[in-house]
Amino acid sequence: MSTMAAVPTTPEARPEPRLGLRERKKIQTRQAIRRAAYRLFKEQGYDATPVDQIAAAADVSPSTVFRYFPTKEDIVLTDEYDAPMRAALEARPPDESPMESIRHSVLATLRYAFEHEQEDMAERARLLQAVPAIRARSNESMAESGQILAQVLCERTGRPSDDLDVAVFVGAVLGGFQAALMHWARHDGQEDLTGLMEQTLDVFSRGLTL
Amino acid sequence: MSTMAAVPTTPEARPEPRLGLRERKKIQTRQAIRRAAYRLFKEQGYDATPVDQIAAAADVSPSTVFRYFPTKEDIVLTDEYDAPMRAALEARPPDESPMESIRHSVLATLRYAFEHEQEDMAERARLLQAVPAIRARSNESMAESGQILAQVLCERTGRPSDDLDVAVFVGAVLGGFQAALMHWARHDGQEDLTGLMEQTLDVFSRGLTL
């Protein structure tokens, strides 16, 4: 699940003394930029906050901001949960139904993500709802996850990699998740996202009958 | 279905003599800009074609281009099929299953769209595949259609307008359609989109079991 994570926890969280000063500084800079951005977005709004201002607030040059985050949207939502997600999916027994595999890996990844970062979730929800560019980026990110999902599923069911049925299946599931995500965002991130996802999966289990 | 249509046919196609000179000129200008853009995109690519160049090729000022199309992406895909789509949906018998209603209205709208414009479809497919910004716009547009769909469905089933199940249902269906659309784009718009959509709807009819 791509959109969930903004402050990557694995590499950023605690500056393990293993790393050299150089690496530690990089992590700090990244954090500083992100923190400054979140604060300013909250205070003034996303569009009203130029990157230059974020740079100034984080005490780095504008060039540096763009070196760390290729686009302004990426400051809000860059995550590293695609790899864990893929691993979780591939760890599932191959004879399990695709839907069941997805249910387990998505929920596990989501729980993992929530453990590591609850703070900015509400703000992220607000931005997701208010800023089209953020939404767009989130969707694109989800679609990439979808590619991975489809790939695994095609391998597992022995279908060609451009099989329409698999693509539709994955598209539908992700579409459902995205709807749940937006529902969550519409409620300002106050509801339990994991619960919403479970409810979403139930809709699918019922064969998508309203 | 939003993404399908770029050259709106209803208002643009034939300059009905009903309209005054003013209106006719507007339609011409709109067409001129779009045609110029499509030609240049085809020749040089989307990113390599600045709006100024499109303006020059269409013999209007850059300001005018932005007056007609709020963003560069909109030159590629602005459509007017949301209204017909909604009408088609609302014309369906209220006791019909949601999925069946959607099937009919989507296919009807799609057929209608295809009747009126086949020309640029291939180029549109190429752009949809190659340009992230276009894809993003297309998705956003689809999501808007989704809002309408969800609204109608909520009314029909007597649920509150922010019902999660309905949102998920709609999200899933649109996700499936989008997957089919991207499949079509990946094959450069050579396959029959209506056929792909029918196949997609079959996947749903089967209760989304792979």
Next chain:
DNA sequence: CATCAATTGACAGTAACTCTCAAAAGGGAA
């Protein structure tokens, strides 16, 4: 400490918009 590689900041440039204002052109009445 000296040297090398990675990181950074300053600067210049591009392109997508946005805003404002004056010129031009259609539409209708006298």
Next chain:
DNA sequence: TTCCCTTTTGAGAGTTACTGTCAATTGATG
């Protein structure tokens, strides 16, 4: 046609998100 009013257009200036280059700085290493 002529005049007047409204809509449309173009010119120009300004903002902002990027991109690329180059020299200065700074951490790593022997």
